[in-house]
Amino acid sequence: MADKKAWLSFSDREDKIELAVHSGTVGPDAVDIAGLYRDAGVFTYDPGFLSTASCSSAITYIDGDKGILRYRGYPIEQLAAESTFLEVSYLLMYGELPTREQLDDYVCKITHHTMINESLLRFFEGFHYDAHPMAMMVGVVGSLSGFYHDSIDMNDPQHRELAAHRLVAKMPTIAAAAYKHNVGERVMYPRNDLSYVGNFLQMMFGRPCEAYCVDPLAERALDLLFILHADHEQNASTSSVRLVGSSGANPFACIAAGVASLWGPAHGGANEAVLRMLEEIGDASQIDKYLDKAKDKDDPFRLMGFGHRVYKNYDPRARIIREVCLQVLEKLADSNNPLFELARRLEERALHDEYFLERGLYPNVDFYSGIIYRALGIPESMFTVMFAIARTAGWVSHWMEMWDDPKHRIGRPRQLYVGADRRDYVPLEERRD
Numbered sequence: 001m002a003d004k005k006a007w008l009s010f011s012d013r014e015d016k017i018e019l020a021v022h023s024g025t026v027g028p029d030a031v032d033i034a035g036l037y038r039d040a041g042v043f044t045y046d047p048g049f050l051s052t053a054s055c056s057s058a059i060t061y062i063d064g065d066k067g068i069l070r071y072r073g074y075p076i077e078q079l080a081a082e083s084t085f086l087e088v089s090y091l092l093m094y095g096e097l098p099t100r101e102q103l104d105d106y107v108c109k110i111t112h113h114t115m116i117n118e119s120l121l122r123f124f125e126g127f128h129y130d131a132h133p134m135a136m137m138v139g140v141v142g143s144l145s146g147f148y149h150d151s152i153d154m155n156d157p158q159h160r161e162l163a164a165h166r167l168v169a170k171m172p173t174i175a176a177a178a179y180k181h182n183v184g185e186r187v188m189y190p191r192n193d194l195s196y197v198g199n200f201l202q203m204m205f206g207r208p209c210e211a212y213c214v215d216p217l218a219e220r221a222l223d224l225l226f227i228l229h230a231d232h233e234q235n236a237s238t239s240s241v242r243l244v245g246s247s248g249a250n251p252f253a254c255i256a257a258g259v260a261s262l263w264g265p266a267h268g269g270a271n272e273a274v275l276r277m278l279e280e281i282g283d284a285s286q287i288d289k290y291l292d293k294a295k296d297k298d299d300p301f302r303l304m305g306f307g308h309r310v311y312k313n314y315d316p317r318a319r320i321i322r323e324v325c326l327q328v329l330e331k332l333a334d335s336n337n338p339l340f341e342l343a344r345r346l347e348e349r350a351l352h353d354e355y356f357l358e359r360g361l362y363p364n365v366d367f368y369s370g371i372i373y374r375a376l377g378i379p380e381s382m383f384t385v386m387f388a389i390a391r392t393a394g395w396v397s398h399w400m401e402m403w404d405d406p407k408h409r410i411g412r413p414r415q416l417y418v419g420a421d422r423r424d425y426v427p428l429e430e431r432r433d
């Protein structure tokens with residue numbers, strides 16, 4: 001794979017280390033440093049992994065400068081316009097768009113895995129009524145490994161595929177059950193006559209006392225949001241899934257780790273934080289004050305939904321979501337939605353501000369998504385849960401890709417040690433402040 005070379009020399013040593021340079025299909029080359037410690041006795045140093053490729057992958061490609069996002073080579077704009085979330089989850093998992101027969105078979109399999117064991121439903125009773133639904137997701141998803149022993153032999157590709165299907169299928173059921181626990185309502189069982197998103201909506205908002213009609217607007221908007229959130233290369237939660245999976249941990253534990261990582265406000269928790277931020281800003285007259293807070297290094301406040309480790313241009317997902325937001329609000333006769341207007345004004349002001357422009361801080365996937373979720377009646381506490389449902393497609397795809405690589409091995413980073421040098425134990429009576 002490597003025909004290019006790089007050389008590393010040191011100011012305090014004579015030797016020069018030759019390193020292979022790998023080229024991918026598209027995007028930056030990667031300098032292979034795997035043998036560096038063996039050959040030169042040094043580590044590389046990259047806290048936060050700004051310049052580190054942790055693996056090779058064929059799933060998603062991002063170009064942060066050009067604002068490009070492709071799943072298996074297909075531009076996100078085309079998938080958003082033409083595809084469905086389940087078709088995209090198939091594409092991410094298997095690498096190719098399904099034929100009609102393959103898609104029908106896949107949808108049937110996912111549909112028939114949406115139920116969860118009755119004992120799992122009792123788990124929710126153990127949570128305080130106002131437990132954050134992400135806390136319930138982490139706990140219940142992790143506990144799936146206690147139920148599905150027939151799909152946790154990591155060395156069996158059929159077990160891996162079955163576990164992946166179960167996870168994609170059951171996340172909406174678990175998510176809706178967490179919501180029902182919060183609102184004190186009886187859970188709604190899955191319905192196999194509905195679409196993946198239609199079923200989720202009925203499990204969320206359906207009630208035993210009346211028939212539930214799926215709103216096509218909400219169904220299409222959520223399906224589109226799920227497509228846009230399905231995968232994003234080696235982000236924090238996907239990297240968590242890969243690292244946990246590299247030890248051979250079962251897939252349910254791996255996805256629970258992904259859910260936990262996604263919960264952070266710097267990652268998937270940002271969509272919930274954006275709504276709280278907009279409500280704190282209140283109205284356009286306060287925008288300058290909050291932009292100044294965001295720029296003040298002594299102030300922990302950040303403009304939530306802005307900035308991205310990779311995109312130093314407009315996040316292509318944010319551009320699409322803003323349009324969907326406008327369409328949803330217009331169809332709900334709410335085109336003057338104050339939160340959306342405030343978000344638009346905030347974006348406009350930030351994108352004319354040197355601080356944000358020179359740092360390449362643009363709206364990201366989380367900036368507008370929460371406004372849509374709220375317009376569809378989904379509470380803020382469920383916003384990151386929505387992200388987790390969608391990202392499960394990416395998480396299981398990366399987990400499968402890692403296991404399909406016969407050369408994969410446990411991930412075990414090293415460190416630059418800056419602690420105390422060797423010193424002898426001091427008996428308690430001899431210690432002084």
Ligand code: SDX
Nearest residue numbers: 232235266267268270294302303304305306307308309359
């Ligand atoms: C997601 O990785 C992914 O792909 C993630 C994701 C996915 O699909 O999986 O895209 C989903 O997580 C989107 C990001 C959601 N998070 C937020 O919206 C939270 C707000 N954003 C930031 O916290 C921040 O921008 C990050 C975490 C997204 C990125 O952080 P980085 O890459 O570590 O950048 P940084 O913190 O080093 O910031 C660089 C500079 C700093 O200023 P200087 O020290 O250079 O003067 O930009 C500033 C930061 O202070 N900065 C911000 C800012 N984000 C960065 N200043 C104000 N407001 C912000 N939002």
